[in-house]
Amino acid sequence: MRFSDEFETRFAEMLTHYPTRRSALVPTLLYAQDEVGRLSDEVIAELAQRLDLTELEVRNVISYYSMLTTKPRGKYTVQVCTNIACMLRGGEELLDHCKKKLGVGHKGTTADGLFSLEEVECIGACSWAPAVQVNYDFHENLTNAKLDEILDEYRKKGTQ
Amino acid sequence: MPDVNLTVDGKKITAPAGSLLIEACKSAGIEVPSFCYYPGLSLQGACRMCVVKIEKMPKLQTACTTTVTEGMIVATDSDEVRQARKAMVELLLGNHPLDCPVCDAGGECELQDMTFSYGASESKFIETKNHREEQQWSPVVYFDRPRCILCYRCVRVCGEGMDVWALGVQNRGVSSIIAPNISAPDQDAHLDCEECGMCIDICPVGALTSGAYRYKTRPWEMNHVGTICTHCGDGCKTTLGVRRCDTGAEIVRGDNRDKSGINGDFLCVKGRYAFDFVHHKDRLTEPLIRKNGKLTPAAWEEAFELIGTRFKEIRDHDGGSAIGVVGSNRTTNEENYLLSKFARSVLKTNNVDHHRTADYPALAAALQGKPGKTASMRDVLTAPAILLIGNDPTNQHPLLAWQIRTNVRLRRAKLYVINSAPIKLRRQATAFAMVPAGAEAKAVAFLAGDDSLLDSLVSDATNRDAWIALREKIRAEQNIVIAFGSELRGQDVAKLVSFAESLTGAKLICLGDYANSRGASEMGLYPDLLPGYEPIASAGKFQKEWGDLPVEKGLSLPEMVEAAKAGKLKALYVLGSNPVGRLGIDPFVLSKSFVVVQDMFLTETANIADVVLPAANAYEKTGTYTNTCGDLQLVKKAGEVSNTKPDFEMIVRIADAMGFDVSGLVPFGSGTHSDMGQSRGAQSGEADRHAVWLEAHNLEPKMTPFDPMAILDEIQRVVAGYDISRVNLLAGNDQHLEIAESGASAIQPPELIVPARDDLFSSGTLGRYSKTLNSVFENKSAVPEVAAD
Amino acid sequence: MASLVSHPDEVRVISKRFGQGATEIDRYLQLDGYQAVQKALGMGADAIIAEVKNSGLRGRGGAGFSTGMKWSFVPKQSAKPKYVLCNGDESEPGTCKDRLIFEHDPHSVIEGVMIAAIAVGSHTGYIYIRGEYRYLSVIMQKAIKDAYAKGFLGKNIFGSGYDLDIYWHGGAGAYEVGEESALMESLEGKRGIPRIRPPFPAVVGLWGGPTVINNAETLAAVPHIILGGADWYAKLGTPKNGGTRLFCLSGNLNKPGVYELPMGYNLKKMIYEVGGGISSGRSLKAVVPGGSSTPVLLPEEIDVAMDFDSVAKAGSMLGSGGVVVLDDTACIVKFALRTMKFYRHESCGWCIPCREGTDWLEKTLTRFHAGAGVKKDIDNIYYLSENMLGKTFCPLGDAAAMPTMAFVKKFRKEFEDHLDGKPCPFEKQGAAEPVLA
Ligand SMILES: Cc1cc2nc3c(=O)[nH]c(=O)nc-3n(C[C@H](O)[C@H](O)[C@H](O)COP(=O)(O)O)c2cc1C
Numbered sequence A: 001m002r003f004s005d006e007f008e009t010r011f012a013e014m015l016t017h018y019p020t021r022r023s024a025l026v027p028t029l030l031y032a033q034d035e036v037g038r039l040s041d042e043v044i045a046e047l048a049q050r051l052d053l054t055e056l057e058v059r060n061v062i063s064y065y066s067m068l069t070t071k072p073r074g075k076y077t078v079q080v081c082t083n084i085a086c087m088l089r090g091g092e093e094l095l096d097h098c099k100k101k102l103g104v105g106h107k108g109t110t111a112d113g114l115f116s117l118e119e120v121e122c123i124g125a126c127s128w129a130p131a132v133q134v135n136y137d138f139h140e141n142l143t144n145a146k147l148d149e150i151l152d153e154y155r156k157k158g159t160q
Numbered sequence B: 001m002p003d004v005n006l007t008v009d010g011k012k013i014t015a016p017a018g019s020l021l022i023e024a025c026k027s028a029g030i031e032v033p034s035f036c037y038y039p040g041l042s043l044q045g046a047c048r049m050c051v052v053k054i055e056k057m058p059k060l061q062t063a064c065t066t067t068v069t070e071g072m073i074v075a076t077d078s079d080e081v082r083q084a085r086k087a088m089v090e091l092l093l094g095n096h097p098l099d100c101p102v103c104d105a106g107g108e109c110e111l112q113d114m115t116f117s118y119g120a121s122e123s124k125f126i127e128t129k130n131h132r133e134e135q136q137w138s139p140v141v142y143f144d145r146p147r148c149i150l151c152y153r154c155v156r157v158c159g160e161g162m163d164v165w166a167l168g169v170q171n172r173g174v175s176s177i178i179a180p181n182i183s184a185p186d187q188d189a190h191l192d193c194e195e196c197g198m199c200i201d202i203c204p205v206g207a208l209t210s211g212a213y214r215y216k217t218r219p220w221e222m223n224h225v226g227t228i229c230t231h232c233g234d235g236c237k238t239t240l241g242v243r244r245c246d247t248g249a250e251i252v253r254g255d256n257r258d259k260s261g262i263n264g265d266f267l268c269v270k271g272r273y274a275f276d277f278v279h280h281k282d283r284l285t286e287p288l289i290r291k292n293g294k295l296t297p298a299a300w301e302e303a304f305e306l307i308g309t310r311f312k313e314i315r316d317h318d319g320g321s322a323i324g325v326v327g328s329n330r331t332t333n334e335e336n337y338l339l340s341k342f343a344r345s346v347l348k349t350n351n352v353d354h355h356r357t358a359d360y361p362a363l364a365a366a367l368q369g370k371p372g373k374t375a376s377m378r379d380v381l382t383a384p385a386i387l388l389i390g391n392d393p394t395n396q397h398p399l400l401a402w403q404i405r406t407n408v409r410l411r412r413a414k415l416y417v418i419n420s421a422p423i424k425l426r427r428q429a430t431a432f433a434m435v436p437a438g439a440e441a442k443a444v445a446f447l448a449g450d451d452s453l454l455d456s457l458v459s460d461a462t463n464r465d466a467w468i469a470l471r472e473k474i475r476a477e478q479n480i481v482i483a484f485g486s487e488l489r490g491q492d493v494a495k496l497v498s499f500a501e502s503l504t505g506a507k508l509i510c511l512g513d514y515a516n517s518r519g520a521s522e523m524g525l526y527p528d529l530l531p532g533y534e535p536i537a538s539a540g541k542f543q544k545e546w547g548d549l550p551v552e553k554g555l556s557l558p559e560m561v562e563a564a565k566a567g568k569l570k571a572l573y574v575l576g577s578n579p580v581g582r583l584g585i586d587p588f589v590l591s592k593s594f595v596v597v598q599d600m601f602l603t604e605t606a607n608i609a610d611v612v613l614p615a616a617n618a619y620e621k622t623g624t625y626t627n628t629c630g631d632l633q634l635v636k637k638a639g640e641v642s643n644t645k646p647d648f649e650m651i652v653r654i655a656d657a658m659g660f661d662v663s664g665l666v667p668f669g670s671g672t673h674s675d676m677g678q679s680r681g682a683q684s685g686e687a688d689r690h691a692v693w694l695e696a697h698n699l700e701p702k703m704t705p706f707d708p709m710a711i712l713d714e715i716q717r718v719v720a721g722y723d724i725s726r727v728n729l730l731a732g733n734d735q736h737l738e739i740a741e742s743g744a745s746a747i748q749p750p751e752l753i754v755p756a757r758d759d760l761f762s763s764g765t766l767g768r769y770s771k772t773l774n775s776v777f778e779n780k781s782a783v784p785e786v787a788a789d
Numbered sequence C: 001m002a003s004l005v006s007h008p009d010e011v012r013v014i015s016k017r018f019g020q021g022a023t024e025i026d027r028y029l030q031l032d033g034y035q036a037v038q039k040a041l042g043m044g045a046d047a048i049i050a051e052v053k054n055s056g057l058r059g060r061g062g063a064g065f066s067t068g069m070k071w072s073f074v075p076k077q078s079a080k081p082k083y084v085l086c087n088g089d090e091s092e093p094g095t096c097k098d099r100l101i102f103e104h105d106p107h108s109v110i111e112g113v114m115i116a117a118i119a120v121g122s123h124t125g126y127i128y129i130r131g132e133y134r135y136l137s138v139i140m141q142k143a144i145k146d147a148y149a150k151g152f153l154g155k156n157i158f159g160s161g162y163d164l165d166i167y168w169h170g171g172a173g174a175y176e177v178g179e180e181s182a183l184m185e186s187l188e189g190k191r192g193i194p195r196i197r198p199p200f201p202a203v204v205g206l207w208g209g210p211t212v213i214n215n216a217e218t219l220a221a222v223p224h225i226i227l228g229g230a231d232w233y234a235k236l237g238t239p240k241n242g243g244t245r246l247f248c249l250s251g252n253l254n255k256p257g258v259y260e261l262p263m264g265y266n267l268k269k270m271i272y273e274v275g276g277g278i279s280s281g282r283s284l285k286a287v288v289p290g291g292s293s294t295p296v297l298l299p300e301e302i303d304v305a306m307d308f309d310s311v312a313k314a315g316s317m318l319g320s321g322g323v324v325v326l327d328d329t330a331c332i333v334k335f336a337l338r339t340m341k342f343y344r345h346e347s348c349g350w351c352i353p354c355r356e357g358t359d360w361l362e363k364t365l366t367r368f369h370a371g372a373g374v375k376k377d378i379d380n381i382y383y384l385s386e387n388m389l390g391k392t393f394c395p396l397g398d399a400a401a402m403p404t405m406a407f408v409k410k411f412r413k414e415f416e417d418h419l420d421g422k423p424c425p426f427e428k429q430g431a432a433e434p435v436l437a
């Protein structure tokens, strides 16, 4: 299968960093997922072959890491932290708000395929809680209203 | 290594330096419980059942990962330790379905035992249990996640032990789950593997269960009979679970609970499941006589009468040389010996042969008078180096392959492989040399120093330097075990033997295909060889035992066929062999001969017979088998299908019907105790123990001419190399036989060897009638080769 | 991106270059960058290790092990290559400090790795950054590239004849991977299952070679120690607890944020002065002093010096520097439940006590908090935690057990208040509204 040139350059370089091919697996999976949207059977077969692994081994690894997924997700994954620091400052309320606003639950995806919602563990924003990550972007010190604005921005961006 | 002194539970013990505490305790008789620890597999430290208190260590330590040190003081059973283990069991039971009443493992479950031992009797939890539906991963493997305790034994035995790597662990935390290698949505995930079932055997609970056995019976309702597998030439010990049924005794399970055998933990798909041919509906249970061109059921007496009369007529009229005898690779040594004797002394013919799959006589000839040059199956596990020439043990000698892999993994043995195909064992090989098909003999000559052959061996896969380096390495090895397949025959075997002699301590293994091919060979199922590879020409010893024998060389199987074609072979007596089906003999050729076949099924050969006698198989009789390495083992009666007879009895009955005094055939009547065979009861473990006791006291009853043990005395006395310890045999121990003691055998024409080409999922006629084997075979496209890590 | 705060009591060592544009290598050089490593090259391995030992630097990853000591365990001679591995998996709830270092001063981490490598005779370093910190890995990759471009990395660094490569590596979401041996597994492309010890990583680590693993903050401190000297650094802190550390103040505070304070700074002061006191004028209920794994402290227990030894004496742990403050509206049962939910989610599942224990504790606490608790649950929760403690394969099990035991022990009454079908006494009042910093 074909990945972007950027992926290929990164992949080729990454292989030179380690004494074993398999070592490149975890970051490569994440980049592949970013590109394809999910770790499809095809991606798994391809990477297994490239890294001299069995598909089973690749699946074992994928299923271990919480950011990796074989299931399709929306364009934007809204990851709401409800861990202790965020919880103390309203993380759970933010999550409830998102559920209502997007009309989906934990790990759900909106019908238009724009948003997925996920309750996540601590994302390293404790001192700026409550925090949400949309894909890789951090949004911190949030209120429901601020989050609404942010989601609207993404919606605008995503439907353009 | 020097020994280390330590104190365990107040007891002073010593253990070799470097040993694991759990093993040191075990040797001293102190059992430390464990789930995840399994000898020979990689350490996990996962189940935490083996925690012990070690003085000066703040926390409890896992005995499975701790190596002993001098002066260590250990408590394995303190209150603190017991409490920790109790908690571990409580936690396991939290999500466990506790469906013991319907679980296959009930009664032989390590979790049950552990719960009992540590008294986790009160339930602390009221939460709902995590549930998952059961999955079928192959025709023979079922997985029940809620019962799984995640000890990872299955994953390791499949990967490390079998080199198949078909099982993995997925997800994490409490969602962790054992997963098969073929992923599919929902319930459709499944296995693509060698179907050995080792994962089922090794599972301490009922999470992995056998499709062939599940829900059939409870463990305590079976008798467990330890015997030898009847499929390939490796001779794995197996335990058959047997239950009474309408037609005798039914074998419901094959497993490997007795780990004392040469196979240790191992059993392959055939050993584990392919006993079911025994109860196939096509099994013959009545003698058949051809009447008006049709095979028609008849009474035993009638059949024996007919055979006896006809054989006698032909012998007396046309001479013994008008009769041919084809023996079996799956009958016992006693039967083969008896057949050899019967042919020569009763039928007066040397036209005796069998389906040859390896050139044992060539090995015997080359090794004559040179003891200590053959390796046992156990040697393969400990040899510092192994050279494998030809053959594909993964498929044809699964136990040998297991021994090799285990040795390479645990003892870092060097493996050198010379083969015309990239066989799977190359993955364990220090060096793998590819030869053009049929050039194995050239490779041997090259190893022995013939450089002129180098050019013909060189290929892209293995270049000049690689060959030279390989030879250097092999020459430097000491105590190497050399296993060779049927690719090497006749003079090539002699060449290999002389090369082996140039090495220090080298030992050989000749690889033949069926369960008792070696036995058939050693019991003299040859036209020119008597038992112990004694040439017919020097039959003196046997004349003394057997009386008058014909002394001219007889006909080989192809020659018998020619004779039949020429109308000179008037009778053919075939036991447990299917030359028409296996060797492609035109059945029409035999139409003029009087053909008698003893078999379990109406094979292609039986189909053209004049008389067919329903035979019992090796799971239904007692005797001995010699595996391809020359390890002698006891075969014990487990199952029974009524109205079939062991070949042994049938031979005796035919001799009797010919008017021969059977006491000249079977030396029975000795012993002091006359229970007429009752004590050797089939299904009763009690009876077997009784027999062991009798033997140990030299009271072995041999009161009937149908008792194969009676003729074992004679084999021990007469057949070179077979003078074994009887008590050891009856105790179920394997004994390696010395081929070197045999006579100077005649060289056999190499073309008479026809490899069986059975693989993991086939086993000649037996395989064809094994439903499980067939279902497993149909379930897969090809035997997978899974890349190792 | 994460906003910066300041307080007069701060002693800025690690955070010296925060907000100064030091991600640019030239700016970093202006701010004394790459001076320390050159000095280190001149010092030689033994002198570096001695200096770091004497500085009293202890691991900022949580366990507080002496860094110099750790380096000294690496064998001088090794048939296999040696490695330095920077742990930037930062996932302990309450902790968000490595993030700031990577964001504002990535070269200091690179320089720290370089010095560690020189000290142990390694020629390869890896900087592992958790997958969620994608923007930081972009910053780090650029920083590494720039260092190569300047010839600071690669062959013959600074003309010393010493070859040194440093690579970035990324995770993909797993707290357990922060545990050092699981980190190595992850870097080798495997599931993050910890390894059996011994052998310890210093002897058998990455791909079988001796490996030093340090937290990002620990390594970022090293160049400062080399430049400023062990004495200077040691004196910043308390005996055996050298230097400063980044404290991540979070929870119900008026001024949460990451502050760099000397080791041994008083916790009470940290909360009331540095952190601006409890938000919305409420009163303090409890403090988790060192990340979610550390046992909770009661208000009467917080007059404690924040160094490893003092906090241990107070019955908790300094941990990873995450100070989480709970006001009197917080429900301890709920807090315990959320903590356990985290550990259940993050347990690697390898060993029985952690895998099953966290699951059952979460289930029990969920039911209990929902009002369906029975009296024996309270003892069961304690019993379960107690039986996990010290019996798991790696410290994650302890991390789940320790705080839970403290919650039950110190707030038993609050657990009892949830009994007999009573609704959570805190639910009505509603949790605190989000407070803006
Ligand atoms: C479950 C668990 C998670 C951990 N997570 C981290 C982490 O995210 N970052 C970190 O630096 N250390 C973490 N540690 C500590 C590391 O195992 C290790 O002690 C540390 O990286 C050593 O560096 P230091 O000596 O500089 O502290 C964790 C430990 C455990 C048991």
Ligand code: SF4
Residues within 6 Å of the ligand: C176, C194, C346, C347, C348, C349, C350, C351, C352, C354, C355, C392, C393, C394, C395, C396, C397, C398
């Ligand atoms: S304590 Fe056990 S299950 Fe938990 S993370 Fe460590 S090894 Fe994994």
Ligand code: FES
Residues within 6 Å of the ligand: B033, B034, B035, B036, B037, B044, B045, B046, B047, B048, B049, B050, B051, B062, B063, B064, B065
């Ligand atoms: S046997 Fe030691 S941890 Fe499982």
